[in-house]
Amino acid sequence: MTLAHRLTASLGGLALALGGLFIIAPAAHADAAGCEQYVKSNSQNFSDPDDVESACTQGANGKYGLCLNLMEQAADVEYDVAARACQIARRH
Numbered sequence: 047m048t049l050a051h052r053l054t055a056s057l058g059g060l061a062l063a064l065g066g067l068f069i070i071a072p073a074a075h076a077d078a079a080g081c082e083q084y085v086k087s088n089s090q091n092f093s094d095p096d097d098v099e100s101a102c103t104q105g106a107n108g109k110y111g112l113c114l115n116l117m118e119q120a121a122d123v124e125y126d127v128a129a130r131a132c133q134i135a136r137r138h
Contacts (some may be wrong), residue, residue, distance in 0.1 A: 077102075077106045077135060077137070078099070078102040078103045078105070078106040078135055079102075080134045080135070081098075081101075081102035081105055081106065081113075081131045081132065081134045081135035082095075082098055082099055082102050082131075084127070084130060084131045084134050085098050085102075085117070085121075085123055085127060085128075085131045086098070088127045088130075088131075089123045089124060089127045090124065091122055091123075091124070092121050092122055092123045093120075093121055093122040094120070094121055097116060097117075097120040097121035098117070098121045098123065098131075100116060100120070101113045101114075101116035101117045101120070101121060101123075101128075101131075101132070102131065102132075102135045103135075104116060104135075105131070105132040105133075105134075105135030105136050106135045106136065108136060110132050110133075110136055113128075113131075113132035113135060113136070114128050114129060114132050117131065117132065
C-alpha cells in the first residue's frame with residue numbers, strides 16, 4: 047500500500063469517526079429556559095412566573111400534557127402560547 051493510499055484511508059476513517067460523534071451527540075435544545083422566555087415574550091396575561099417555570103420544567107421532562115395544563119390553569123397562559131411553549135420545552 048502506498049503512502050497516498052494509507053493517508054487517504056486514514057483521513058477517511060478519521061472523517062467517519064468524527065462524523066459519528068456528531069450523529070451521537072445530543073442536539074441542542076431550548077428546554078425550560080426557552081419555554082419561559084417564549085411565554086414572557088408572547089403571552090398577554092400570564093399571572094405567575096413561578097407557575098410558568100414549573101410548567102416549563104414539566105415540559106422539559108417530557109410531560110407535555112402536564113405542562114400545557116399548568117400553563118393554562120395555574121399561569122393563565124393563552125392556549126396557543128402555552129402549546130408552543132410546551133413544544134419548545136420538550137425539544138431535546
